[in-house]
Each structure stands twice: as C-alpha cells, then as structure tokens.
Amino acid sequence: xxxxxxxxxxxxxxxxxxxxxxxxxxxxxxxxxxxxxxxxxxxxxxxxxxxxxxxxxxxxxxxxxxxxxxxxxxxxxxxxxxxxxxxxxxxx
Numbered sequence: 001x002x003x004x005x006x007x008x009x010x011x012x013x014x015x016x017x018x019x020x021x022x023x024x025x026x027x028x029x030x031x032x033x034x035x036x037x038x039x040x041x042x043x044x045x046x047x048x049x050x051x052x053x054x055x056x057x058x059x060x061x062x063x064x065x066x067x068x069x070x071x072x073x074x075x076x077x078x079x080x081x082x083x084x085x086x087x088x089x090x091x092x
C-alpha cells in the first residue's frame with residue numbers, strides 16, 4: 001500500500017515512489033560521474049601518447065616561438081627607432 005503525504009491545497013505525493021526516484025537519481029549521478037572519470041582518463045592517456053610521439057616537446061616549441069616573437073618585436077622596435085630618431089631637446 002502506497003503511503004501518501006498531504007500538503008497544503010490537497011497536493012499528494014507518493015512517498016515510496018519519491019524515495020525510489022531519489023535513490024535512482026543518486027545512482028545515476030554516480031554512474032555518470034564514473035563515466036566522466038573514465039572519459040577523462042582515456043583522453044589524458046591519449047594526450048600523453050601524442051605528446052610522447054612529437055619530435056619537439058611542447059615546452060621547447062613554446063620557448064622557441066617565444067624567442068622568435070621577441071626577436072621580431074625587437075627588430076620592429078629598432079626599425080621604428082631608426083625611422084624616428086629623437087632630436088636633442090625633444091621629449092616623447
């Protein structure tokens with residue numbers, strides 16, 4: 001026999017059905033969390049394998065690119081200064 005709880009205005013809730021729904025929702029959340037963890041582990045493993053097969057490690061590639069950008073920036077700055085020499089008595 002179902003147990004009902006009455007609320008204001010005659011709204012009745014089947015407490016057994018409600019409890020079962022809460023339990024199933026909790027189990028579903030745990031299964032979803034476990035699935036998310038498994039997907040994350042698979043992607044992490046694949047990413048590590050991909051990084052290992054690269055000829056140049058990502059850190060070295062980033063450092064090299066940074067040095068190239070810095071050299072280009074300095075070259076641009078030097079070219080600008082050569083085109084715009086500061087005259088004596090003139091302030092920037």
